Amino acid sequence: MGSRFYDFLWTVMRPIYGLFYPHKVSGLENVPTEGGFILCANHFSNHDPLYVSACLPRKLHVRYLAKKELFAHQPLKAFVTWLGAIPVDRGNADLSAMRAALNVVKEGGALGIFPQGTRSPDNSPTPMLNGASLIALRGGVPVIPVYVDGPYRLFRRTAVRFGSPIDLSAFGRRCDSDTLSRVTRAIEGAVWGLREAQKGQL
Numbered sequence: 001m002g003s004r005f006y007d008f009l010w011t012v013m014r015p016i017y018g019l020f021y022p023h024k025v026s027g028l029e030n031v032p033t034e035g036g037f038i039l040c041a042n043h044f045s046n047h048d049p050l051y052v053s054a055c056l057p058r059k060l061h062v063r064y065l066a067k068k069e070l071f072a073h074q075p076l077k078a079f080v081t082w083l084g085a086i087p088v089d090r091g092n093a094d095l096s097a098m099r100a101a102l103n104v105v106k107e108g109g110a111l112g113i114f115p116q117g118t119r120s121p122d123n124s125p126t127p128m129l130n131g132a133s134l135i136a137l138r139g140g141v142p143v144i145p146v147y148v149d150g151p152y153r154l155f156r157r158t159a160v161r162f163g164s165p166i167d168l169s170a171f172g173r174r175c176d177s178d179t180l181s182r183v184t185r186a187i188e189g190a191v192w193g194l195r196e197a198q199k200g201q202l
Contacts, residue, residue, distance in 0.1 A: 005082040006053075006061050014054045021047075021152045025055045027162035031144055033060075036105030037165075038139075040132050040187050041146035042195070043114035044123040049083075052112065052146060055160045063104050064112040065097060065131070088131075090117055098134065105139040115187060123150050125192050133183035136168060137175050143168065143187060147194035159201075161194045 017023065031037075039062060041052055049064045056062065066085040071077045086104070088097035104111045113135070115128035136143045145163040152158055166186055171179055 003061060003084075006084065007058060009050070009083070010053060010058045013050050014058075017051060017054045020154060021051070022155070022157045023051070023055055024157050024159045025162070026159070027164075028056070030162045030164050031056065031060070032142060032165075033057075034108065036108050036139060036141040037110055038105060038132060038136055038141060038143045039110065039112045039146050039162075040115050040143055040191060041112070042123065042125075042148060042191055043116045043119050044121055044148070044150045045119065045152060047152060048114065048148060048150075049085075049112060051152070051158075052148065052160065060110050062110045062112040065101060065114075098131070101135050102139050105135065105141045111135065115184065115191075121151070125188075125195070128184050128188045128191075130177075130180040130184050132187060133180045134175055137171060137173055137179070137183060140173065142166070143190075145187065145190035145194055147191055147198060149195070149198050159198055161198060163190055163194050166190050 039052065041048065053062050061084065063084040063086060065088045066080055068087040068089050070080050071087045086097055086100045088094045101111055113132040115132045116126050117129045120126045132143065142165040144165055147161045149159040168183060171183055
């Protein structure tokens with residue numbers, strides 16, 4: 001059901017966003033077409049998961065980590081579940097969510113994470129959390145930084161940049177707190193580096 005619903009929603013939302021919130025996408029060649037990987041993007045709106053997915057080829061079914069509060073009430077629970085979202089308790093070390101996320105990438109799937117952990121409505125840089133780093137190191141998969149140049153404005157073109165995979169080879173599979181923090185800083189630098197690159201084109 002989830003895969004068919006994702007395809008259906010992609011088919012519906014892509015032209016809607018294209019009309020009302022058009023996007024200008026760059027760097028799609030950096031996104032793997034097979035094998036597990038993680039998309040790490042900035043986060044300023046509830047639209048972000050759908051918007052980023054609409055910028056990608058339909059065959060890339062991205063499963064996102066989503067705050068558990070979204071699963072508390074129907075019909076929202078049904079909607080995010082059909083999308084394949086993985087509930088995560090942001091206030092605690094959610095081992096169940098980590099295991100589910102690891103299974104996605106180990107099985108060759110695409111995982112979407114917003115490492116800031118919560119929205120930054122004015123799209124200003126805020127600290128990122130270590131969850132994406134933990135999954136990337138344990139899964140041994142590429143991390144693709146993504147920057148969405150929001151906020152969204154009606155009929156205003158929004159730039160979406162997919163960066164080159166972040167080189168994490170120097171970190172091995174170590175998952176101590178110092179290593180996780182350094183990997184998170186690398187992810188932060190890559191995402192906000194795309195922001196600076198976008199500014200340079202304006």
